Amino acid sequence: MALPEDDPATASAEAVAEAPLVEAPADTVAGEVVLRLTDLVKTFPGVRALDGVQLEVRAGEVHCLLGQNGAGKSTLIKVLAGVHQPDSGQVEWRGEPASFANPQAAMKAGIATIYQELDLVEDLSVAENAFLGHEYRNFGFVRRGRMARHTRQILSRLGHGEIPPGRMVRSLPAAGKQIVSMARALSHEARLIIMDEPSAVLAHDEVGNLFRIIRELTAQGIAVIYISHRLEEIREIGDRVTVLKDGRTTAANLPARDTPTRDLVSRMTGRTIEYVFPDRPTDDSAGADLLQVEGLTRTGEFADVSLSVRAGEIVGIAGLVGSGRSELLETIYGARLPEAGTVRMDGKVLRPGVGAAVRAGMGMAPEERKSQALLLGEPIYRNVTLATFGRYARLGFTNAAKERAEADRIAETLELRPRDVDRPVRTLSGGNQQKVVVGRWLLGGTKLLLLDEPTRGVDVGARAELYQVIRGLAAQGVGVLLVSSEVPEVLGLADRVLVMREGRVVREAAAGELDENTVLDLVMAGSLMEGAPA
Amino acid sequence: MSDATPTPTATPERPQLPAQSPPVDPAETAVASNKAGSGGKLSWWRGDGGDGAKRNLGLIGVLAALIVVGAVTKPDLYGDPNWVWNNVLAILQLASVVGVVTVGMTFVIIGGGIDLSVGAIVALAGVWCTTVATQSYGAGGMIFAALAVGICVGLVNGVLISYGRLVPFIATLAMLVAARGLAASISNKQTQVSSSTFINDIAARKVIGIPILVYILGAVVLAGWVVLNRTTFGRRTIAVGGNPEAARLAGINVRRHTMLLYALSGLCCGIAAIMLTSQATSAQAAMANLYELDAIAAAIIGGTLLSGGRGTIVGSLLGVIIFATITNLFAINGLSIEAQNMVKGGIIVAAVLVQQFQFKSVTRLLARNRVTTAT
Ligand SMILES: Nc1ncnc2c1ncn2[C@@H]1O[C@H](COP(=O)(O)OP(=O)(O)OP(=O)(O)O)[C@@H](O)[C@H]1O
Numbered sequence: 083m084a085l086p087e088d089d090p091a092t093a094s095a096e097a098v099a100e101a102p103l104v105e106a107p108a109d110t111v112a113g114e115v116v117l118r119l120t121d122l123v124k125t126f127p128g129v130r131a132l133d134g135v136q137l138e139v140r141a142g143e144v145h146c147l148l149g150q151n152g153a154g155k156s157t158l159i160k161v162l163a164g165v166h167q168p169d170s171g172q173v174e175w176r177g178e179p180a181s182f183a184n185p186q187a188a189m190k191a192g193i194a195t196i197y198q199e200l201d202l203v204e205d206l207s208v209a210e211n212a213f214l215g216h217e218y219r220n221f222g223f224v225r226r227g228r229m230a231r232h233t234r235q236i237l238s239r240l241g242h243g244e245i246p247p248g249r250m251v252r253s254l255p256a257a258g259k260q261i262v263s264m265a266r267a268l269s270h271e272a273r274l275i276i277m278d279e280p281s282a283v284l285a286h287d288e289v290g291n292l293f294r295i296i297r298e299l300t301a302q303g304i305a306v307i308y309i310s311h312r313l314e315e316i317r318e319i320g321d322r323v324t325v326l327k328d329g330r331t332t333a334a335n336l337p338a339r340d341t342p343t344r345d346l347v348s349r350m351t352g353r354t355i356e357y358v359f360p361d362r363p364t365d366d367s368a369g370a371d372l373l374q375v376e377g378l379t380r381t382g383e384f385a386d387v388s389l390s391v392r393a394g395e396i397v398g399i400a401g402l403v404g405s406g407r408s409e410l411l412e413t414i415y416g417a418r419l420p421e422a423g424t425v426r427m428d429g430k431v432l433r434p435g436v437g438a439a440v441r442a443g444m445g446m447a448p449e450e451r452k453s454q455a456l457l458l459g460e461p462i463y464r465n466v467t468l469a470t471f472g473r474y475a476r477l478g479f480t481n482a483a484k485e486r487a488e489a490d491r492i493a494e495t496l497e498l499r500p501r502d503v504d505r506p507v508r509t510l511s512g513g514n515q516q517k518v519v520v521g522r523w524l525l526g527g528t529k530l531l532l533l534d535e536p537t538r539g540v541d542v543g544a545r546a547e548l549y550q551v552i553r554g555l556a557a558q559g560v561g562v563l564l565v566s567s568e569v570p571e572v573l574g575l576a577d578r579v580l581v582m583r584e585g586r587v588v589r590e591a592a593a594g595e596l597d598e599n600t601v602l603d604l605v606m607a608g609s610l611m612e613g614a615p616a
Numbered sequence: 617m618s619d620a621t622p623t624p625t626a627t628p629e630r631p632q633l634p635a636q637s638p639p640v641d642p643a644e645t646a647v648a649s650n651k652a653g654s655g656g657k658l659s660w661w662r663g664d665g666g667d668g669a670k671r672n673l674g675l676i677g678v679l680a681a682l683i684v685v686g687a688v689t690k691p692d693l694y695g696d697p698n699w700v701w702n703n704v705l706a707i708l709q710l711a712s713v714v715g716v717v718t719v720g721m722t723f724v725i726i727g728g729g730i731d732l733s734v735g736a737i738v739a740l741a742g743v744w745c746t747t748v749a750t751q752s753y754g755a756g757g758m759i760f761a762a763l764a765v766g767i768c769v770g771l772v773n774g775v776l777i778s779y780g781r782l783v784p785f786i787a788t789l790a791m792l793v794a795a796r797g798l799a800a801s802i803s804n805k806q807t808q809v810s811s812s813t814f815i816n817d818i819a820a821r822k823v824i825g826i827p828i829l830v831y832i833l834g835a836v837v838l839a840g841w842v843v844l845n846r847t848t849f850g851r852r853t854i855a856v857g858g859n860p861e862a863a864r865l866a867g868i869n870v871r872r873h874t875m876l877l878y879a880l881s882g883l884c885c886g887i888a889a890i891m892l893t894s895q896a897t898s899a900q901a902a903m904a905n906l907y908e909l910d911a912i913a914a915a916i917i918g919g920t921l922l923s924g925g926r927g928t929i930v931g932s933l934l935g936v937i938i939f940a941t942i943t944n945l946f947a948i949n950g951l952s953i954e955a956q957n958m959v960k961g962g963i964i965v966a967a968v969l970v971q972q973f974q975f976k977s978v979t980r981l982l983a984r985n986r987v988t989t990a991t
């Protein structure tokens with residue numbers, strides 16, 4: 083990087099924009115096969131996560147991995163990243179057999195990874211995280227200035243020059259953390275960058291940004307392995323697709339743009355899935371107002387929000403990450419204290435605190451599964467019943483049999499894999515963990531569901547099931563307030579839609595009156611992202 | 617597999633491993649086996665977590681090793697079954713008071729806290745229940761006083777920590793100092809003799825050949841196990857310690873529960889105070905010195921995670937018994953208390969190391985063997 087070393091002020095925007103994001107190693111040849119996996123097998127106690135995987139990745143391509151939740155995608159990339167060791171099979175890296183004993187070895191070889199689960203050190207700064215393990219050093223002293231500058235540069239290239247390199251990662255929202263993970267991957271000199279569901283926590287415009295970066299990378303001959311459950315993304319950015327099912331490659335090197343969706347889905351699932359939203363009730367069956375929010379305000383998060391949810395109604399909130407949606411949900415749920423405004427359930431003003439909200443019949447599936455929702459070491463069934471075990475208990479004694487039965491019922495509806503509710507949640511794949519988080523509130527007994535990104539990381543099949551369950555609950559009179567970054571999901575599932583921008587509700591309309599472009603325009607108008615390439 | 621094959625249910629197609637399961641990844645096995653066994657089907661220890669049972673087997677191994685050491689160093693004594701039985705009872709009796717304190721400590725640590733004030737609470741409760749005034753109410757009054765003092769001091773800890781937002785380490789450290797100070801001022805730094813024969817008999821008597829103190833330990837351990845593994849209180853404890861934010865968002869009152877955990881620890885200290893007073897037929901402000909360290913150490917080598925969310929009562933009990941056995945071993949061999957402390961320190965480190973590494977290294981060995989045989 084030809085940046086002046088001493089004066090941070092000279093690291094101006096122009097200088098930043100001209101420097102290449104990642105300097106590709108000089109000997110990179112586009113089109114050459116950089117990675118070839120043959121018959122890769124990896125077992126965990128009781129699970130064969132990879133069962134003979136074949137994969138071939140070329141320099142300069144975006145190679146997409148598709149597969150249902152638990153198909154083995156994350157396990158595969160963890161083997162590549164040196165996190166797991168394969169039981170058998172060959173890894174060929176740039177024409178030579180290779181094995182990566184640890185993540186450092188893989189990074190040295192030029193493989194950088196953005197993991198599905200954020201792996202940042204919360205109490206270190208953004209810059210320290212970005213350069214963790216390969217800090218700039220002088221005689222053992224970390225060169226903070228240089229690291230901060232380089233980090234700032236990477237962040238601006240990622241479209242997030244506003245994140246200060248010195249900020250503690252803990253204080254960033256989920257999307258910000260994802261950006262830092264990406265910055266970390268880009269801080270290496272890499273020939274292959276692996277991205278495990280990078281878009282799951284990103285809003286629409288951020289995904290566009292991500293794609294721009296991916297194109298820059300591949301133009302330099304860097305290969306990208308891209309994992310996502312959103313087929314549209316794969317069509318947009320992908321070159322070739324490899325499909326995994328139950329740890330095996332069921333199709334390799336399909337053209338990403340031209341392979342029909344039903345082909346992809348049937349190779350992933352072994353069946354055809356109607357990816358449609360459940361019908362809305364035809365008559366206006368929604369009942370009385372269940373939730374009434376008036377003038378709710380928290381400085382810097384959202385201002386003067388008023389909304390209502392009727393019994394049996396699904397209300398969707400669309401908006402960018404950072405538009406205050408999650409904070410709003412948490413405030414309604416009593417997890418944050420409002421500065422002004424009231425929350426009423428059934429006409430009664432709620433006292434502050436989650437306890438009161440839960441007693442009034444609310445339930446919330448939070449945004450971040452790992453930090454906000456799961457007991458990773460505990461069995462699945464105890465996670466599913468975390469909010470309800472008291473209800474099945476008698477005289478203070480828990481009823482594990484009943485809890486297992488209830489959890490198993492949810493596991494069946496949401497296609498949890500593997501369906502053994504005694505497994506620790508830690509051993510589940512990301513999408514399956516998400517099903518546990520949402521499933522917790524589908525057991526019944528709640529009057530109002532607050533769902534924050536309920537389908538994050540969930541595969542197409544299970545997603546359709548989840549929509550059915552949510553609609554089914556609404557039909558039984560449950561009110562639902564849904565936050566999602568996926569506009570089609572909000573429009574398809576909700577009866578009524580609120581569009582939020584910068585902490586304010588800018589539009590409210592029946593879902594049928596809006597289309598995706600209208601919502602996107604509303605969401606983006608005047609946002610910080612103006613002028614950024616789409 | 618062809619595209620047309622419909623799979624109506626979502627079960628994986630190959631749920632079983634081949635007969636000889638291939639070696640598994642070291643790091644993963646360590647995780648999987650440290651965090652609740654995956655496949656363990658219904659068995660009596662189920663609630664304790666499958667891996668807990670595995671770890672406990674390791675502790676029993678340590679215990680067996682200690683017994684072997686005893687048998688080698690004192691073959692004549694260990695040859696006499698009568699002596700052995702009495703020695704076992706002696707060890708259990710030795711373990712009983714700290715054991716009761718450790719049960720409370722285990723709850724606090726699983727709940728994500730720490731209680732450094734347990735020894736001081738035992739002393740304060742002991743002193744309080746042996747004042748002339750309290751003794752005038754008889755044994756019932758003394759027992760009530762000890763338990764009430766324990767619970768109240770525990771509650772103060774709990775309120776400071778959960779509502780005053782003090783760090784547990786600081787709050788209970790302050791309580792350690794304050795409670796000992798209060799005990800010294802109440803007792804005027806004198807040893808207060810208990811004149812209640814009922815209280816004094818607790819430690820002196822046996823029922824069906826087993827000391828009453830051991831029954832009390834058994835009862836507290838059993839109650840602790842049931843509460844941790846079979847009640848909503850126990851479930852909340854694990855949730856609050858494992859992920860407080862998740863617990864809060866699931867509607868659990870984290871603050872109130874944290875407060876109750878310290879009260880529970882205080883209650884255990886109250887029980888321990890009666891036992892210890894009975895053993896000494898007296899109480900004084902310096903009693904139960906450093907019990908907090910013994911209890912924490914026992915819980916840790918028993919597999920309780922210092923960061924909370926995981927731990928077993930059985931493991932803690934084994935930890936206490938191991939320490940008592942070491943003390944006993946040194947006593948029968950006539951060795952110094954200094955040497956004993958050094959060995960104890962070593963055992964704590966060794967136990968934690970073993971827990972961290974045993975699965976990893978075993979599987980790594982397996983993996984290595986497999987690679988070499990394969991090539
Ligand atoms: N540490 C582990 N211990 C035991 N089993 C595991 C572990 N990690 C993953 N598995 C199992 O391996 C299988 C593959 O998981 P993996 O995380 O690779 O799925 P995935 O394709 O990434 O799914 P998702 O789309 O949900 O992220 C799953 O059945 C999962 O339960």
Ligand SMILES: [Mg+2]
Pocket residue numbers: 155156157198278511512513
């Ligand atoms: Mg995954």
